[in-house]
Each structure stands twice: as C-alpha cells, then as structure tokens.
Amino acid sequence: xxxxxxxxxxxxxxxxxxxxxxxxxxxxxxxxxxxxxxxxxxxxxxxxxxxxxxxxxxxxxxxxxxxxxxxxxxxxxxxxxxxxxxxxxxxxxxxxxxxxxxxxxxxxxxxxxxxxxxxxxxxxxxxxxxxxxxxxxxxxxxxxxxxxxxxxxxxxxxxxxxxxxxxxxxxxxxxxxxxxxxxxxxxxxxxxxxxx
Amino acid sequence: xxxxxxxxxxxxxxxxxxxxxxxxxxxxxxxxxxxxxxxxxxxxxxxxxxxxxxxxxxxxxxxxxxxxxxxxxxxxxxxxxxxxxxxxxxxxxxxxxxxxxxxxxxxxxxxxxxxxxxxxxxxxxxxxxxxxxxxxxxxxxxxxxxxxxxxxxxxxxxxxxxxxxxxxxxxxxxxxxxxxxxxxxxxxxxxxxxxxxxxxxxxxxxxxxxxxxxxxxxxxxxxxxxxxxxxxxxxxxxxxxxxxxxxxxxxxxxxxxxxxxxxxxxxxxxxxxxxxxxxxxxxxxxxxxxxxxxxxxxxxxxxxxxxxxxxxxxxxxxxxxxxxxxxxxxxxxxxxxxxxxxxxxxxxxxxxxxxxxxxxxxxxxxxxxxxxxxxxxxxxxxxxxxxxxxxxxxxxxxxxxxxxxxxxxxxxxxxxxxxxxxxxxxxxxxxxxxxxxxxxxxxxxxxxxxxxxxxxxxxxxxxxxxxx
Numbered sequence: 001x002x003x004x005x006x007x008x009x010x011x012x013x014x015x016x017x018x019x020x021x022x023x024x025x026x027x028x029x030x031x032x033x034x035x036x037x038x039x040x041x042x043x044x045x046x047x048x049x050x051x052x053x054x055x056x057x058x059x060x061x062x063x064x065x066x067x068x069x070x071x072x073x074x075x076x077x078x079x080x081x082x083x084x085x086x087x088x089x090x091x092x093x094x095x096x097x098x099x100x101x102x103x104x105x106x107x108x109x110x111x112x113x114x115x116x117x118x119x120x121x122x123x124x125x126x127x128x129x130x131x132x133x134x135x136x137x138x139x140x141x142x143x144x145x146x147x148x149x150x151x152x153x154x155x156x157x158x159x160x161x162x163x164x165x166x167x168x169x170x171x172x173x174x175x176x177x178x179x180x181x182x183x184x185x186x187x188x189x190x191x192x193x194x195x196x
Numbered sequence: 197x198x199x200x201x202x203x204x205x206x207x208x209x210x211x212x213x214x215x216x217x218x219x220x221x222x223x224x225x226x227x228x229x230x231x232x233x234x235x236x237x238x239x240x241x242x243x244x245x246x247x248x249x250x251x252x253x254x255x256x257x258x259x260x261x262x263x264x265x266x267x268x269x270x271x272x273x274x275x276x277x278x279x280x281x282x283x284x285x286x287x288x289x290x291x292x293x294x295x296x297x298x299x300x301x302x303x304x305x306x307x308x309x310x311x312x313x314x315x316x317x318x319x320x321x322x323x324x325x326x327x328x329x330x331x332x333x334x335x336x337x338x339x340x341x342x343x344x345x346x347x348x349x350x351x352x353x354x355x356x357x358x359x360x361x362x363x364x365x366x367x368x369x370x371x372x373x374x375x376x377x378x379x380x381x382x383x384x385x386x387x388x389x390x391x392x393x394x395x396x397x398x399x400x401x402x403x404x405x406x407x408x409x410x411x412x413x414x415x416x417x418x419x420x421x422x423x424x425x426x427x428x429x430x431x432x433x434x435x436x437x438x439x440x441x442x443x444x445x446x447x448x449x450x451x452x453x454x455x456x457x458x459x460x461x462x463x464x465x466x467x468x469x470x471x472x473x474x475x476x477x478x479x480x481x482x483x484x485x486x487x488x489x490x491x492x493x494x495x496x497x498x499x500x501x502x503x504x505x506x507x508x509x510x511x512x513x514x515x516x517x518x519x520x521x522x523x524x525x526x527x528x529x530x531x532x533x534x535x536x537x538x539x540x541x542x543x544x545x546x547x548x549x550x551x552x553x554x555x556x557x558x559x560x561x562x563x564x565x566x567x568x569x570x571x572x573x574x575x576x577x578x579x580x581x582x583x584x585x586x587x588x589x590x591x592x593x594x595x596x597x598x599x600x601x602x603x604x605x606x607x608x609x610x611x612x613x614x615x616x617x618x619x620x621x622x623x624x625x626x627x628x629x630x631x632x633x634x635x636x637x638x639x640x641x642x643x644x645x646x647x648x649x650x651x652x653x654x655x656x657x658x659x660x661x662x663x664x
Contacts, residue, residue, distance in 0.1 A: 017516050018391050018491050022630040027609045031262055031276040033236035033283050045632050074512065076392035079425060079491070080630060082327040083234065084343035105361075105395055105427050106327060110343035163359060164218045176345070177245075180353040183214055183222050187250075187355055190213040190224055195459065196452065 002115025020080035039092025078107025200466035234325030304577020314444025334414035378413035394426035405479035432464035489520035547625035548576030566655025
C-alpha cells in the first residue's frame with residue numbers, strides 16, 4: 001500500500017472549479033491494461049498543443065511546477081467518471097496531495113487508495129492560498145497527515161478532515177484488501193444467514 | 197417497534213457484514229458488473245496475490261466501452277482496444293466469470309443489460325467500475341460506481357469498505373407535460389443542484405411525477421444522479437417495478453419469486469423517516485432542457501438564452517462560465533434554438549433503451565435528417581436492437597438518413613472511433629458534455645431523445661414539441 005506521512009513542496013495552482021476526470025485523463029487513454037506510465041498523459045488536452053508540444057502557460061508546464069507535489073485545485077475536484085486512471089495519472093506526474101474545498105466522492109476514495117491525499121480547506125483559506133500562490137510562484141506548503149494539518153504560508157495552520165481508517169492505511173501502510181480478507185469468517189456467516 | 201427508515205437505510209443495513217469503531221462498514225455486494233476498461237488492473241492484482249474470485253456467480257461482465265458499433269467485430273477497433281477486450285475475455289475464462297462478449301445475443305451496455313436480464317433487483321447492492329452504475333437504483337437497489345482498486349476488493353471478497361453516505365430526498369411533484377421526458381427532469385434537477393450539489397449523498401427520487409415514470413424513464417433519472425455528484429440515486433420499488441421484473445430471465449422463479457416480492461414490498465421509505473436534506477421540484481414547470489456548457493449542470497430550458505458571465509457575482513463561477521462559452525464557441529445571451537449542429541447521437545446508458553428509440557422514431561417517421569447532419573443511433577444492447585428491428589424502428593431511422601449501429605457506449609465516451617472532430621457540435625442523448633468527452637475538441641449539447649430527433653431534422657437545436 002502506498003504510504004503518506006508528510007511533505008513540503010511547491011504548489012501548482014489550477015483554479016478551475018469542477019475539474020472532471022475526463023480532463024485529468026481523457027477517455028481515449030483508458031485502453032491501457034496497467035497503471036504505469038500515465039503521468040505524461042495527466043491533463044493531456046489542456047497540457048499539450050495539437051502537435052504534442054507542451055503549452056508553456058499551462059500550470060503543470062511552468063518552470064516552477066517542476067518537482068511540485070501539491071496541486072491547489074478549484075472546488076469539486078475530480079467529478080465525473082469513476083476512472084482510477086485519474087489518480088494514477090496525477091501520482092504518475094509526481095503529485096502527492098491536492099488541496100480544494102471539496103472533492104467528488106469516487107475520486108476522493110480512488111486518490112486515498114493511491115497515496116494521493118485530498119486536503120479539504122474552507123473557502124476563505126482556499127482563496128487566500130490562491131492569492132498567496134499568485135504573489136509567490138515558489139511558495140511552499142507543508143502537509144502533515146498525522147496531525148491533519150496544512151501549514152499556512154502567512155503563519156499558523158489549518159486542520160483538514162481525513163477518514164480515520166484511510167489515515168491509518170496511509171500512515172501505517174495498512175492493506176485495505178488484506179483487511180477485507182481478514183473478515184472472511186464474518187462474510188461467510190453473513191452469506192449463510194441471508195434469506196433466499 | 198423500529199424507527200421509521202428510508203429505502204436507503206433499509207438496503208444499507210441489510211448489507212453491513214461488520215462495522216468496527218473507527219472503520220468504514222464492510223458492505224456486502226450482491227451484484228458486481230464488470231467491463232473491459234476498469235477491470236484489467238483489478239484482475240492483475242488478484243493474480244499477483246494469488247487470489248480467486250470469492251463469488252464468481254455474483255459477477256457478470258460485458259464488453260461495451262471500447263467495442264466497435266460497426267459490424268465486423270474486433271478488427272474494427274485499434275490494437276490497444278483489441279488487446280483490452282481480449283484481456284477481459286481471458287480474465288473471465290480464467291476466473292470463471294459470465295461474459296456477454298461482443299456479438300453475443302445478450303451483449304450490451306453494462307447498465308442496460310443488468311436490468312434487461314433481471315440481474316438488477318430491488319434491495320440489492322450493485323457495484324461496477326463505472327460511475328453510471330447509479331442507473332440500477334431505479335429498481336430500489338443501492339447501486340454505485342467504484343474505482344479499480346475497489347473492483348479488485350469486490351472480486352476477492354464480495355465486499356467493499358464504505359462510509360455511510362447521507363440521504364437527499366428529491367421530491368418531484370406534479371406531472372411532466374407532453375414532449376418533456378425523464379431526461380429533461382434530471383437535467384433540470386442537475387441545473388438546480390449543480391454538479392457537486394449532491395456530493396456525499398444518496399438521492400431518493402419520490403413524488404407523483406416519479407411514480408408516473410416507467411422503468412426505463414426511472415433508469416434515465418437515476419443514471420444521471422452522479423452528474424449532481426450523488427453517490428447513488430434510488431427509487432422505491434412499486435407495481436411498475438415488479439411488473440417489469442416478472443418473467444425476466446434472472447429473477448427468482450416460483451415460490452422464491454413470491455418471497456422476493458414480499459421483501460421488495462417492504463423496502464419503500466417508511467412514513468416519518470427522515471432525510472438529511474430535501475429538495476422539491478415541480479414537474480409541471482419543466483419543459484425540454486438542453487445543456488450549453490461543459491458540465492451537465494450548465495443546462496437551461498431549450499428556449500432560453502445563455503447566461504451572461506457579468507450577471508454572476510462569484511468570480512470563480514464567472515471565470516468558469518467564460519471558459520465554457522469560449523470552449524463551446526458560444527456568446528453570452530444568445531439563444532440555442534436554431535444553433536446549427538453537425539451530429540446527433542442517440543444512445544448511451546442514459547437513453548438507448550427501447551422507449552428512447554421509439555420516442556425518437558416517432559419524430560423521425562416520414563421525415564429526414566437535415567442535409568449535412570450525421571445521426572448515429574446506437575441501441576443499448578443486442579436485445580434492444582432486436583426488439584427495435586422487430587418493430588421496424590431501424591427502417592424509420594435508416595429511411596430518415598440516420599446510421600443504425602451495433603450496441604455499445606459509442607460516441608458517449610468516444611473510445612471506439614465513434615467521435616466528433618475538433619469543434620463539431622452534437623446534440624447528444626448521453627450524460628456528459630465535458631470538454632473532449634465525445635472526441636477531442638467536441639462540443640456537446642445534452643438533451644432528450646425527442647429533442648435529439650427534432651434537432652436532427654432541423655439541422656439545428658430544435659424544440660420537439662411542435663413535431664408531436
């Protein structure tokens with residue numbers, strides 16, 4: 001299981017709201033049969049020109065984005081399709097955390113299973129982070145999962161919610177499938193007791 | 197006496213295998229639907245851990261997303277799609293999964309064949325690596341999309357780890373007028389709630405307008421629950437549901453049927469049960485709807501004018517609308533009626549069932565698709581295709597100048613070569629108008645089958661009501 005403890009990184013700012021998973025990775029790239037190598041395809045149609053050359057002004061392509069592990073995204077990030085290829089592509093690009101005011105349900109679950117931490121902040125903090133990032137392209141943020149805190153560049157920190165079990169999985173590398181397999185006896189009992 | 201419970205609460209409670217403090221529930225899955233796109237990595241995961249399928253008989257696979265809709269089989273799609281389809285076939289053989297493969301008489305879009313075969317039943321939990329799994333909620337099942345890691349979990353354990361969602365009651369009072377369909381109803385609801393408006397919630401659709409819908413229309417409504425961000429959408433089973441199911445291939449038979457019906461009758465939300473949120477909409481106030489932007493929440497009555505960014509106070513919403521209008525090549529304040537289009541797509545898990553085809557055919561009969569407009573009609577399953585042909589609907593479409601295709605997801609997701617070219621406009625009965633959804637650079641207007649058919653004839657966005 002992918003783990004997550006803490007990180008300090010530069011920030012890529014993508015302010016659009018309602019970024020859907022078709023933008024994160026277009027459907028024509030879903031004909032693969034493995035998870036690897038999707039990083040180059042992340043945000044493909046926003047990131048590259050028709051001829052395949054990068055659009056220099058797209059946030060992921062900016063010089064200061066190189067090596068950045070945090071995406072500062074607009075509201076309701078990851079809506080639409082259930083494709084887990086979306087977090088595979090984002091992690092493949094090198095991202096480990098996404099900050100937004102809200103995440104679509106399926107995307108959030110998929111992200112957590114791949115060591116990509118969804119960090120939910122309130123609207124005022126969200127706005128202030130975009131403003132600060134607008135002033136300082138080399139802005140760095142720190143995310144700590146154990147304390148569920150995001151350190152703010154102007155001092156102090158905010159806490160963010162994380163499902164307790166998902167937190168344990170990320171911190172300790174608990175294998176979710178292993179946990180489920182451990183319930184075999186309970187599952188068998190449940191099946192035996194069901195009405196037919 | 198137990199406290200009054202909602203439909204969702206009853207289905208949820210009857211599937212919790214175990215729930216430990218600080219952990220999500222272990223939720224049992226009755227029916228796991230599988231397709232080629234979101235399963236290969238899950239099967240690979242099983243193989244690498246040396247696991248088998250816990251309950252292959254509760255797992256049903258079909259080919260739908262990347263298959264060709266022209267006759268000719270696998271050779272009609274690219275090598276990568278062929279490889280993915282072959283891998284599904286190999287995985288189903290190796291793990292003993294029932295597969296409705298390309299060319300099979302039971303093949304079709306996963307959310308069309310589940311209900312059609314009677315696999316989807318009230319009170320079940322249904323999952324699939326596909327967000328439109330919410331479709332099956334039309335039967336009073338708790339049905340939702342999952343990611344590929346979760347597909348692997350279900351294959352291995354028949355269970356999922358799930359945190360309990362909240363409940364949202366959507367009450368639809370009144371009645372839909374002639375020319376206004378379930379698709380218009382759900383587009384109006386999504387426009388009201390917004391694409392993230394139901395995040396974290398399971399919707400239960402209630403009210404007289406919902407009760408008046410047939411099963412296929414209910415599926416259209418539940419199908420698009422995800423487009424408002426909902427985890428699932430549900431409709432309580434009633435006589436309409438039970439009549440639909442009776443006699444289907446995979447429903448319980450004989451005494452088991454009677455016992456099942458008795459259980460299903462107990463599922464509807466109890467009087468006095470409480471929802472976390474409630475929304476009411478008036479069906480009488482809804483007319484044909486169309487989307488103008490790049491998410492399904494950007495919808496409006498078909499005769500309306502596009503919103504103007506300057507009328508929006510929130511800067512983020514303003515920027516989003518400006519971006520959407522620029523992508524769509526549209527001007528603020530312009531009407532959509534009369535906007536010339538290139539393609540009409542009638543199909544997808546939202547609107548590819550027999551009633552959808554009948555509605556469109558009623559408009560197209562003895563009329564012609566406008567010159568220069570390409571219309572694709574893609575039935576949702578092989579069974580829908582056969583039935584439509586037995587009624588002569590294929591002749592209606594062909595004589596009107598439309599293409600009559602083999603079943604599949606086709607131009608809804610544009611993975612199989614059925615796609616719009618850069619900048620083309622389509623009126624589409626599918627569920628998503630995201631940038632590039634119907635092909636790179638595609639511009640989609642989502643609408644009902646009636647509106648799609650009327651627009652095909654006009655060669656432009658058109659209101660279907662004058663043609664009825």
